[in-house]
Amino acid sequence: MENYRFKDYENDGLTFLMSSRKDVVKSYQNMLNKLGTHLNEKTRELIVLALQVTTQQPEAISILIPKALKAGATADEIIDAVTLAIPNVGLTGVLKLLPIILDELRKYDEMVKPEN
Structure with a gap:
């Protein structure tokens, strides 16, 4: 240092x-x-996302949402994976990150389907 x-x-x-x-x-x-080499990429990314919700780090969530989408996950699958963390972090823990998750889903959707 x-x-x-x-x-x-x-x-x-x-x-x-x-x-x-x-x-x-x-x-x-x-x-x-x-890690997780016996899982297909989509399943792996969804599990990593659900686990990351327990750390409550918005920056990590912002990185993982596009990775899950690129691996073939749908918005509904992402929301389901995230809500699986409710028993661990509580409803408020998921609700805290939900605006970030929804914003990342929106940004990805706009990037993939640009408005004309």
Whole structure:
């Protein structure tokens, strides 16, 4: 840390880690890619999304929604996966993230089906 100035922290955390600890990030990504290999991609992404709801991190949800959609999940399947977390995080935990989830679904829909 002695080699860093405070301006180095203006980047988001991942950008900072990629520049200062690239080997750690690459190892983490390699590990993630080896998890759930017996599942099809859509199922895997839906499970990861449901698990991520328990962490209450909106940034992660914003990354995972497009991944699930690209893997073939429908909006209804995403909502179902998210609501499976209610017993773990409570209804308010899901309701807190629902606006972000719906916004990501809307953005993806607009990107795939642009208005003429």
